[in-house]
Amino acid sequence: GRDAEFNVKVGGHMASSASVVSIMTSLWFGHLNGDDKVAVKPHASPIFHAIKYLTGELDKSYLKRLRTLGGLQSYPSRTKDPDVADFSTGSVGLGAVAPLFASMVRRYIDSHFPPRPAARFIALVGDAELDEGNIWEAIADPSLQGLGNVMWIVDANRQSLDRVVPGMKIKKLAGFFADAGWHVIEAKYGHKLQAAFAQPGGESLRSYIDDMSNERYQSLFALQGSVLREKFLEGAPTEVVAFINDVTDEDLAPLVQNLGGHDIEMLLDAYRECDLVTDKPSVVFAYTVKGWGLPIAGDPLNHAALLSEPQISDLRKRNGLTLETEWDQFDRDSEEDRVCR
Template sequence: MDRLAVLERIQKKVLWLGTYTVHHANSLRASSDGIKVGGHQASSSSVVSLLTALYFDALRGDDLVAVKAHSSPAFYAIQYLRGRLTAEALRELRSFGGLQAYPSHRKNAAIVDLSTGSMGLGAVQATFGALASRYVADHFASPSRGRVVVMVGDAELDEGNVGEALAEEALARLTNVLWIVDVNRQSLDRIVPDGRLRQTRAVFEACGWRVDELRWGGKLRALFEKPGGDRLRRRLDAMTNVEYQRVLRTPAGGLRKALVTNGDGRVDRTLDRLLANLGDATLAELVADVGGHDLRLILEAFAGARRAADRPTVILAHTIKGWGLPIAGDPLNHTLLLTQGQIDELRRSLGIAEGAEWDGFPPGSDEAELTRRLPALFTPPARPASVEVPTQLDEAYPPECSTQEALGRVLGVLSRLPVADRVVTVSADVAVTTHLAGWINRKGVYFPHAKSNPFADVPQAMQWKESPSGHHIELGIAE
């Protein structure tokens, strides 16, 4: 079995099912008013390759995933192909009681690990969840060291809470975190401003993350190695986001001229010779060959992230919004829906037989066999037995005291009881003013690895001892 070839066929099925699910919900299912009910064909298709590589190769049974909210049609298609949803569930997207437009753990806990509908919140929640997972592993000898995989769109990184979270020192020590950024260069209203990707990379690097960028695909990389290939690479690398999006929308017949003509109107003869033997359709395919749609490169990046043992990884995967669809690269494709004619043409181009629109993998096919051999996806473990919590404490309180002082006294008593092993405190740079000093002195500060304290021999009201055994998590004032 050629695994890569099988994955290529799987991603075509994912692209079709995700796109057709939205089409069915908005154009085929009976409706009293004809109003668009939701689902994003363009935003979903941009991550089809990434999701295919993730769910049909890279994920292990104890990995949790926070998928990009707008990728839900492709995500649901994958859950169907993995046997966790029915075709009927796909047909009920956005119907009353049906699948949500955005992944919702509350509504679909069996398949959705983490809700991601509010931009920026899901990514941050998932990453702090990874910190909590590391805490549990350090304190209770938990056998699970599964990863938390976060997928976000590049425009989603504009949310201020994302940058605030990345600045937290403890997160940069988490080896169980992988972020995948869908760099499709488009937000809802516009093409993402130039320089934003450079800023994103700089922020992650400054925060101590390992950064892996998938800019161009393997076919383009091979062309770059040919005589004159460096000219093509410089030409493409120098393009602004708007320029590149315009090139993607340029008809095949005019693309060659657009590439070989310099800003001053002169023709780059070296580049012209490089492209001379390429047909118009081949050239258009090559220009759109970005790393986020090259399964081989994606799998290599995922493997590299798993090997990284000292810090979290972010993969900046360049993609095309609307990939594989006639609306690919259109600056206003976020809310566009394919027409019936476009759907019919897509069905034919992907090899889907008429009447087989909802079919999964044929029994006995390589796709079905590959899927059968995959490890089961994450399912929540059974709730552990509850611990005994005292109903009252042997502690006296002054007739008048602040709630902060009372909290400090309560924690002081709890710190001497067995239940303290299950207590975690968190503060945003206000441990002293919230009377946590006594608790911290007894139970310590949690950090993924032990840190020295040069003030350990100096008498202080609060000793700041950081180690994996601590029970207080300190955050920056950004909270």
């Protein structure tokens, strides 16, 4: 272990984990089957272990032992973690492509041996992870074409280690996948924003948000109420101002910040669409907020940020938890527990 006086930060990226909470919740509790295999991006390790705890696959004693000797790794590991990971993903880029090659092996097995239960091969990938060259080598490999049981989910939080990435990057990446023969889905705006776009004046709102730089849009994620209204409407056309005037301060943040990567139903719809495409691999670009639900949301320097004790206390309170209950599983025989088990 490590001495408490030096135990300032032993690992775990709060912001990068928070961005994939909705993706992993919808995937594990609404989509996966027992034979599916998933590669989880390294920084999502805390969420992965939390899910394993809720499903009864990880003992509670490990939850406070992230990156301690004999504890949990800061990335999913098949050899070092006590809970079972399908793929080790510590080397950025390598874990992402592992399901592709696993699917190719499965295709060979299916063609040479008796039938086995169907399986899907899924990779949860950070958008900055797509900077790795080995990913594009794999995607362009002719032997990996036609793998209809492969789905990648890109955590498009538009932030890397120390910056907000340019807005055009996601569009370019989606084009690269399409050119390589992949089925591409974009989960950009959630149901609330899509419903707003369908109203009179809504198209102006869509165009306004579409044209907004990533840097500016990201800066709105930690704001609420009248402060958010003022910042959001700076330089807005009259049609957008008129539309937003009909939205209350209370409803404004849930509307403006309603991205597809945090819309459970939209994500499940995207996964089901991928299942219907059986002649090519699929990729879902799920737009998310780095630091979603936290006071550090959208901050370009939130990559290694830690919440203060008052911020943690507020988070605990907002989720109906106390110091005594914050590590508890759901009550046995509750609806939540039945979903987890």
